[in-house]
Amino acid sequence: MIGAGFMGAAHSQGWRVAPRFFDLPLQPEMAVVVARTAATVETAAQKWGWAEAATDWREVIARDDIDLVDIVTPGDSHAEIAVAALKAGKHVLCEKPLANTVAEAEAMAEAAADAAERGVRAMVGFTYRRVPAVTHARNMIAAGRIGDVRQVRAAYRQDWLRDEDGPMTWRLDKSRAGSGALGDIGAHAIDLAEYVTGTTLTKVAGTIETIVRERPLLGETRGLSGTASNETGEVTVDDVATFTGRFAGNGGFEPIGTFEATRFATGRKNALTLEVSGSTGAIAFDLERLNELQFYDAQDSSLEQGFRTILVTEAEHPYLAPWWPAGHMLGYEHGFSHQVKDFVEAIAEGTEPSPSFAEGLHVQRVLAAVEDSSAEDARWTSVR
Amino acid sequence: MIGAGFMGAAHSQGWRVAPRFFDLPLQPEMAVVVARTAATVETAAQKWGWAEAATDWREVIARDDIDLVDIVTPGDSHAEIAVAALKAGKHVLCEKPLANTVAEAEAMAEAAADAAERGVRAMVGFTYRRVPAVTHARNMIAAGRIGDVRQVRAAYRQDWLRDEDGPMTWRLDKSRAGSGALGDIGAHAIDLAEYVTGTTLTKVAGTIETIVRERPLLGETRGLSGTASNETGEVTVDDVATFTGRFAGNGGFEPIGTFEATRFATGRKNALTLEVSGSTGAIAFDLERLNELQFYDAQDSSLEQGFRTILVTEAEHPYLAPWWPAGHMLGYEHGFSHQVKDFVEAIAEGTEPSPSFAEGLHVQRVLAAVEDSSAEDARWTSVR
Amino acid sequence: MIGAGFMGAAHSQGWRVAPRFFDLPLQPEMAVVVARTAATVETAAQKWGWAEAATDWREVIARDDIDLVDIVTPGDSHAEIAVAALKAGKHVLCEKPLANTVAEAEAMAEAAADAAERGVRAMVGFTYRRVPAVTHARNMIAAGRIGDVRQVRAAYRQDWLRDEDGPMTWRLDKSRAGSGALGDIGAHAIDLAEYVTGTTLTKVAGTIETIVRERPLLGETRGLSGTASNETGEVTVDDVATFTGRFAGNGGFEPIGTFEATRFATGRKNALTLEVSGSTGAIAFDLERLNELQFYDAQDSSLEQGFRTILVTEAEHPYLAPWWPAGHMLGYEHGFSHQVKDFVEAIAEGTEPSPSFAEGLHVQRVLAAVEDSSAEDARWTSVR
Amino acid sequence: MIGAGFMGAAHSQGWRVAPRFFDLPLQPEMAVVVARTAATVETAAQKWGWAEAATDWREVIARDDIDLVDIVTPGDSHAEIAVAALKAGKHVLCEKPLANTVAEAEAMAEAAADAAERGVRAMVGFTYRRVPAVTHARNMIAAGRIGDVRQVRAAYRQDWLRDEDGPMTWRLDKSRAGSGALGDIGAHAIDLAEYVTGTTLTKVAGTIETIVRERPLLGETRGLSGTASNETGEVTVDDVATFTGRFAGNGGFEPIGTFEATRFATGRKNALTLEVSGSTGAIAFDLERLNELQFYDAQDSSLEQGFRTILVTEAEHPYLAPWWPAGHMLGYEHGFSHQVKDFVEAIAEGTEPSPSFAEGLHVQRVLAAVEDSSAEDARWTSVR
Incomplete structure (x- = not known):
């Protein structure tokens, strides 16, 4: 490692x-x-x-x-x-x-x-693919449980930059971090949306923005040159990104996706959320309640329809069998064990693991298209 | 009337x-x-x-x-x-x-x-201004309880067009209805966001789209000419609208707003939702739980921070005193009584009621700007 | 009136x-x-x-x-x-x-x-029977949607006596109020449990207790005799009642009920809650979210089971047709309109309305049995 | 081991x-x-x-x-x-x-x-003491954040015996398992209630019951003697236990506790829940959402009171510092690591670890008192 x-x-x-x-x-x-x-x-x-x-x-x-x-x-x-x-x-x-x-x-x-x-x-x-509720959502959609996908809403919301007096760090310096909220957590939202729905973003239109542009330099970030205690540094990455996308058509209609990545969503600590509206159902997920999957079945009796909270902890659910009895929760790190399992199996079986580097490259291209769109007045921009 | x-x-x-x-x-x-x-x-x-x-x-x-x-x-x-x-x-x-x-x-x-x-x-x-939890949210923000507003997310989600076999109606005919989801429910989301935050949208960038473009003609909508039972009519209004906006600056930074209006959000019946992230707190509201207001206070002890569910049914809350004891819920129609109260009082006092026609005009201009932006590749478009 | x-x-x-x-x-x-x-x-x-x-x-x-x-x-x-x-x-x-x-x-x-x-x-x-979600729960259970009833949990929790410095009132004087939490709100919990499950309590074992036994006399309650400003009065009714009950058997097994009525449940304003566990499903209700009914169907696919939140606002739901479109909420007072409707209809049709006085009498007998049990060391006590 | x-x-x-x-x-x-x-x-x-x-x-x-x-x-x-x-x-x-x-x-x-x-x-x-949200609840109550404790509600609800055709197992045989729901999961509810509130049950009144008394014998449980495929075995342990308890007084009043342990709560998989009402606040916990703690502060402004959902994942929260960043969830098994940490530290420091065997003995005495009460018409029975 x-x-x-x-x-x-x-x-x-x-x-x-x-x-x-x-x-x-x-x-x-x-x-x-x-x-x-x-x-x-x-x-x-x-x-x-x-x-x-x-x-x-x-x-x-x-x-x-x-x-x-x-x-x-x-x-x-x-x-x-x-x-x-x-x-x-x-x-x-x-x-x-x-x-x-x-x-x-x-x-x-x-x-x-x-x-x-x-x-x-x-x-x-992209470890979040291997949160059991996420894998289960993908399986359900692939099995047609919500019909044709029409709308996808994905967001990754954190709030660790909320305080404008929080210090400058290398993560806020574009030359070192490459990107801000968009690349760091927006990438997860993109991969999650594509993975769960089984389709691919073809164009995007969006905006990236830096809410707090100057932050105090402290310790390492003040570097050698700093002297005054009120010295500030310039934040050169985005704090927040919002964009709309279109996915390659499934059955004709190209699903509409809306995305948000932010480090300023006060009160949201690690809220990677997804809601997919289909022609006969819907699913919703929130990483802050990662053992739960919301599912709405429009084919239930009209008197009994409602979002149901599936506790994805049954032995039949993805990855769950070797863990604990039903109702015993998994945490953040279990996805890393599932990743190891799948990668080791792919190696042993000689099959191509997923997400492949090609898939990783595609996400980079989506990120680049969002940045390009933002630079050009938020216009629709093709991925690639 | x-x-x-x-x-x-x-x-x-x-x-x-x-x-x-x-x-x-x-x-x-x-x-x-x-x-x-x-x-x-x-x-x-x-x-x-x-x-x-x-x-x-x-x-x-x-x-x-x-x-x-x-x-x-x-x-x-x-x-x-x-x-x-x-x-x-x-x-x-x-x-x-x-x-x-x-x-x-x-x-x-x-x-x-x-x-x-x-x-x-x-x-x-715009009756939803007078849902007590909404009025309370505005009061709290005006009193500085979440600090400077940075991000606003407003959505109005319904699903009554989900079924693509649902019939054509006059509401889906632009010549009669004027607009689709954008004008019908998006207008509420716009007014809600501006009212609660006390600020005004200055530009927007967005997309409107029609998911199901042909629907069966039934009864009235088939008109005189129709004969075949499988005749369909063209849907000429939008089914879904998504857009980003910027609000006039409060303290320098122009808050970022993201909006969605849709009639295809499977499982969401009347979900007018709002989440506002501020520099020291956040509020969130959902019309499907209209007696509740979510509030996060980033100035609480770090060990005790969390979104709290305020039941907006106390006598001290807006409009509540003459109704029922705490914990006894109000419904959709109570906003109409509050509207009557405020309008009658303004007439008696000789003051200008709100929302005024000028405010209503402003919302129309925002709607028009969204349509313009959508027609021009989703580019940023000034309101007015 | x-x-x-x-x-x-x-x-x-x-x-x-x-x-x-x-x-x-x-x-x-x-x-x-x-x-x-x-x-x-x-x-x-x-x-x-x-x-x-x-x-x-x-x-x-x-x-x-x-x-x-x-x-x-x-x-x-x-x-x-x-x-x-x-x-x-x-x-x-x-x-x-x-x-x-x-x-x-x-x-x-x-x-x-x-x-x-x-x-x-x-x-x-007993107006709460006519909250649509409650009526719907009864209908679903009567239709066998949760199978045989096995456990019932009913509670009515308020907190308006939380503050021990709150004043003495006539409601806390047994000679005038008759009973405390038990008779005032516990009666609702009893009727709700019996109505929704369609069965009848036959015996109870329980305890009533007064948490704060002296309260300041203020205004009216100080009466003629009072002089000192720190004079207190004795609370002679119960603040809290908890009891277990058995219902007449449905299919052999006598369902077990647990009940609580309290005015000291800090943070709970009007939380009349019910959860019924059946052999093939469960329902749950909370008056603080009175438009919602929770339903768990154990006959769903094992991969998709979960409590679903039914928004009881569809035209097909009880009492709903003449009100608003789906997703538009009803409030506390709508039950009183439903009560008027049913009573007027019963009069016009010459049928017996429900809850009848005989049913009201039965609830009084349950209340009396709880008091008797409490006085006798919490022993099981027959209802009549 | x-x-x-x-x-x-x-x-x-x-x-x-x-x-x-x-x-x-x-x-x-x-x-x-x-x-x-x-x-x-x-x-x-x-x-x-x-x-x-x-x-x-x-x-x-x-x-x-x-x-x-x-x-x-x-x-x-x-x-x-x-x-x-x-x-x-x-x-x-x-x-x-x-x-x-x-x-x-x-x-x-x-x-x-x-x-x-x-x-x-x-x-x-009793590992659940070391779920961070539980430890945090205890710390908050010990610090006076909810004032005097008045009511405690603890339940442990599972549903794995829901299906009456589920087979007989050794866990349902008193001679081998000792107890049913009461001893297996009720013990957790007792320890949780006492640990979080910092007080001790002194008497109980309750009932234990077996809902399904005959179950099919399969495999091991059919033993040597069985021949017929429809042979059944007798369930000799309780399926459900409900009881009321009183805790040693804190400031005079002896808090009232209500308890339930059941394996028949359809839809509840591992729902160890606790709600404590205090004179100035309340806390609530559910093991099915183990990273969250509900807290109601009656000393908040009357306009802003509400149960808040504390995500117990901050570095300052108990046990959290060495794990992941805020908002990254822990699972069921983390409690076992915390148990190891505390036990090893106690050994190294030569201090008495908790829960001690004396505390474990006390829980056994409470369980015995519940069984005794149930056998004697649900009468109040002293612990010991």
Whole structure:
């Protein structure tokens, strides 16, 4: 595993726990964790249970005893590491977003396609696909339980930038973070909407905006140059993005999607929400209640129609069988175990895992189209 | 009262009930109801308790014993009736939308301005302003309880067109209805967002779309020409509208609004929803739970923050004192009593009632700007 | 109508509004309102729209032009008025509780039975039966939609006595109020549970308790004797009642009921709640969201089971057709219009209205059995 | 760890994961898992990551390299194992219920008291205390955030016995399971109510009942004797228990508790719920939404009171700091990691862990008192 931040903790938990609940065809070994600083990576290795710690990812990739590389670094390094790892014949799991630019993502998707011919697999970490309620929603829609999809509403709302006196950080600096709310959490909303409905965005029209443009510099972000205590830095990424999209037609009509990504939705902590209106039903989901799926069946008796709250914790539900009895809740990190399970199975079976790098690239193209639209007066802009 | 449809029933209930609960400075008398067909209007008068029935609104407006005209006809006749009534010195309450076109609305606003100089009052019926939870939300925001407004999300979702085999009706014919979801229910979402936040939309970018474009002709809509039982008619109004807007700045930043109006939100019956994110708090409202207001106070202890469900049924809450004890719910029609109360009080006090015709005109301009934007590739379009 | 308190306002609204929405077989005329104090009753007559005001109910009952007597006085006068009215050949609608004692209620039920033989009708005002969602719940259970009833949980929770410094009032004085939470709101919970499930309590075991036993005397309650400002009065009724009951068997098993009535449920304003567990489904209701009914169908696909929120506002739902379109909410007072409708129809059709005085008597017997059980160490006590 | 059932999986996850997120003063090693059948225990060891497997718990307890014994066997073996382990100087974590009888529990509590003098620690596994929202509720009440506690409502509702054709199992046989819903899940409700309010039940009055008394014998439960396919077995434990309790007074008034434990609450899968009414506030919790805590503050402005939904996922909330960012949910099993953390810390610090065996014994006494009350006509029965 390359990287030792918050995502490193989550992925480590996935590798650690998945084999204890699922019967995997291959047994993962937590071999090496890599990060730039020796002290950091030593601590991470010990804390998270990796056998070794290392500081040079190139050396690790070159090792024969490494079969799989899990990339959890910031987005600007994904392309270089992933391409190198795939060329070295390692299976690659890469955290989202696939990359910071479309060009990088294209290179990665190409490398993944080449690798696939050699039986080497690549997957991108849109983990929320593997929240059981989300997978179940997709299955229900694929089975026709809501009929033709007509409208999709996806939003990812957080509020950690609400306080305008909150400090400047690297995540708010475009040169380092690549994007703001759009790329960080909007990407999840896009993937979720496409995954659950089984269709693809073809054009978008939208706006990105920065609500608080100056923030105090503190600690690291003040850097060497700062002296005055009231010095501020410029926020160069978006705080909020809203856009409308059209999906490739299912049965003629091209479903309409509305999207929002924001870090200013006061009171919403991690509210990735989705509501899909179909011709004979609807589903709704909220990550803040991730064990629940709302389902409305317009084919129920007219006296008895209503959104029902399905507790997606039954043994028959996706991924649920090896976990706990019905009604015993799963949490955020279970998606990482499910990701490990699916990736390991794909490797063992020699099938293409999903979301592929090509799918990751597509999301990057949607993000780019939103930025282009915003720059051109919110006009409709084709994806690609 | 001119008109005898669904809105006639609701307004009649307002006139009937308001004086029984509120101490009005003037006592309304339910004098005459007017509709084109003699039979219809006789039934309406008897059913709803109007003293007389009439079929010619011009005659009624000419009567000296009529002080106030309540217009609940379809939108295409609003301008003619309202202008005539105001000229005749009658106070006018006009159901929303103010008119079917901006030009008509302008004439009405002008007539209202002239009348106001003579002490004659005009009000437009955006009744949802007078749902107590909505009024309370406005009061809280005006009192600074959520700080500066940053994001506003307003939607009005219904599903009565979900079934593509549902018949063609006059409401789906642009020549008669003027507009579809946008004008019918989107107008409410616009007024609600502006009223609660106390600010004004200055530009919009959006899209209107018709999901089902052909519907079976049945009964009246088949007209004289139809013979084949599978004959269909063309839907010429929008089924769904989505748009983004910017509000005049409050403290520098121009709040971002996202709007949706749809008749295809499967499972949502009358879901007029609003969520406003402010710098120190947030409020959320859903007309399907109209006695409740969600409030998040970011100034609560960090251990105790959360959206709270305020039951807006306390005697201290707006309009509530004369009704029932706390926890006893109000319904849809109570807004019409509150509207009567406020309009009668404004007349007695000689003050300008709100929403004025000028406010109604503004909403028409927003609607027109959305249509213009949709016709021009979803580009940002100024209101006016 | 005899009485001019809060219930007078609610009943007046029922008489006023019902004929405007329902096609009644007989047209009610709001003839006379009666109360002890001339000033009070004059105001009430004018405010609520009664043609006359009177202070002597005996005189009114003796009038030939009065066909129906609506009793909304405190419980201690119900028996005398109702028996006299029935003997005088007037139909009687009597607010709950039927009486303050079982003996009075027995006399009333007897008088009602006698009157019925002469075509004179009597009904007791358990209005919550006529909240559409409640009626719908009963219909669904009667139609077998949840199978055999096994457990019933009914509670009525308010919090208006929460503050121990709140003043002593006549409602807390047993000699005047008869009972506390048990008789006032527990009676509703009992009737609701029996009505919705269609079965009858046969025995109970429970406890009544007074949480705050001394309260400050203020104004009226301080009476003539009081001098010191910190004088307190003794609360002689219950603040809270909890009990378990068994219902007459449906298919062998005697369903288990658990009940709570309290005025100390902090934050609950008018929460009359019910949850019924059946062999193939369940329903749940909360008066604080009175337009909604929760329904769980254990015969849905195992992947799709969940409590669904039925918005009981469709034209096909009980009482709904003449009101508003789907999704437009009803309030507390609509039940009073429904009560008027059903009572007037029963009179016109010559059928026995429900809840009858016999049913009201039964509820009194349940209340008495709870008090007896509480006095005897919470032992199981037969209802009669 | 002794035992290899469902609880074995949960405890293993606790031992495995806790050290990866919390900085423990001692490092647990997952040494040996013990179960009767060799095949079973081998599988469990491999699956769950225990270094060794064994079939004789006595041998394991005798080993010097074992410091701590975690007992997850059925309740009838707890006493023997725990007492032996404590005598052997091993720290003991024992799954709830502490034992199947009060006598056994007394022996265990005595052994624990003796052991404590030698620095050997014992804890019973009421894991739900360590759901962060539950711990937070206790902290808030202890800090006076709801004032004096007056009413407590605790219920544990499941529905896995709903289907009367569901088979007989050992859990429904009193000779093996000890108790039914009361002991299995009612025990959790009791501990939760006492833990959160910080007070103790002193007497109870209640009823236990078996709804379905005969169930088909299948597989193991048909045993050797069975031949006919329609053979049934007798259910000898309770399906449902309801009782009222009084808690030791806090400030004079003895709070009233109402309790329900049931396996027949159709649609409720794992609904351990609690609502506590205090003199200045209230809290409510539902295990089916375990990351949320409802809090009502009666000291908020009267215009703004309402139950607020606290998302207990902030770093400042109990146990949360080492997990994920705010809004990222925890699941059922996290409580087991928190239990490991607290037990290991108590051992390292030489303090008494809680819930102690004495607390576990107290819960057993409450359960016994409920059974006694039920046998004596539901009369009030002292705990002990």
